[in-house]
Amino acid sequence: MIRSHAQGGVDRLGEMIAAAKIIVPFTGAGISTETGIPDFRSPGGLWTRNQPIHFDEFVASQDARDEAWRRRFAMQETFAAAHPGRGHRALASLYRAGKIPAVITQNIDNLHQDSGFAADHVIELHGNTTYARCIGCGQRYELDWVQQRFAQHKAAPDCPACDEPVKTATVSFGQAMPEAEMQRATELAQHCDLFLAIGSSLVVWPAAGFPLMAKRAGARLVIINREPTDQDDVADLVIHDDIGEVLGPFIRN
Numbered sequence: 001m002i003r004s005h006a007q008g009g010v011d012r013l014g015e016m017i018a019a020a021k022i023i024v025p026f027t028g029a030g031i032s033t034e035t036g037i038p039d040f041r042s043p044g045g046l047w048t049r050n051q052p053i054h055f056d057e058f059v060a061s062q063d064a065r066d067e068a069w070r071r072r073f074a075m076q077e078t079f080a081a082a083h084p085g086r087g088h089r090a091l092a093s094l095y096r097a098g099k100i101p102a103v104i105t106q107n108i109d110n111l112h113q114d115s116g117f118a119a120d121h122v123i124e125l126h127g128n129t130t131y132a133r134c135i136g137c138g139q140r141y142e143l144d145w146v147q148q149r150f151a152q153h154k155a156a157p158d159c160p161a162c163d164e165p166v167k168t169a170t171v172s173f174g175q176a177m178p179e180a181e182m183q184r185a186t187e188l189a190q191h192c193d194l195f196l197a198i199g200s201s202l203v204v205w206p207a208a209g210f211p212l213m214a215k216r217a218g219a220r221l222v223i224i225n226r227e228p229t230d231q232d233d234v235a236d237l238v239i240h241d242d243i244g245e246v247l248g249p250f251i252r253n
């Protein structure tokens with residue numbers, strides 16, 4: 001394993017990208033911090049302000065649903081103002097070049113789609129916060145609709161069709177992982193020759209199992225994160241640096 005900072009790591013990464021035929025990126029909140037969306041665990045991150053609301057709590061309590069939606073609306077300006085960062089744009093360049101078949105992401109911010117990935121080529125393990133769904137019948141609702149109902153009734157709305165709660169289309173703690181996405185991510189991890197874990201603390205399971213799965217299936221593993229992770233020791237290359245700085249040189253317009 002090579003641990004690297006700055007230029008040496010970028011050069012080595014460039015060689016590995018050039019040599020690879022199928023590259024699968026796996027992204028976490030760190031790829032989006034330069035767009036203004038905070039991650040969970042860094043100082044100032046979302047968890048230093050709010051503990052997450054578990055799925056059971058959301059289902060059981062109107063107060064918890066109200067609080068979850070108040071928090072989501074409080075973040076709306078931040079999400080709406082965010083544009084793809086250098087990391088997203090570099091991955092989109094490699095996607096357009098035919099090197100990346102799809103991206104696996106823990107992120108919920110829609111920025112891979114905004115950077116040019118087809119929606120079907122973004123495997124969202126934890127869903128998407130830019131719209132909502134009924135947790136009963138799965139009907140999609142836009143956030144504007146939720147916000148209007150909330151303002152009108154001073155409470156988080158239920159689905160008009162089936163009366164079940166409406167929630168951001170994300171996977172909360174305690175909620176089942178999406179089966180189809182887990183299956184596609186497994187296939188991608190097992191059939192690539194280079195796996196890039198980018199901006200994830202690699203502590204949220206089962207998502208954090210994909211880098212190890214790719215490595216065991218024979219891929220080379222690169223971890224790009226400014227802090228160490230528990231999986232650094234098994235990686236072929238570890239770059240502890242800013243993602244925008246590391247991936248910026250791979251942007252092609």
Ligand code: NAD
Nearest residue numbers: 028029030032039040041107108109199200201226242243
């Ligand atoms: P995390 O907060 O646990 O870890 C992010 C990691 O990225 C940290 O180790 C941090 O040091 C690193 N990092 C932050 N900015 C960086 C930068 N510019 N350059 C290099 N490294 C940087 O996030 P996670 O592992 O994705 O897991 C937490 C969960 O939080 C995910 O499941 C995701 O669903 C959710 N989340 C998503 C978003 C988003 O969609 N943008 C934001 C916050 C949380």
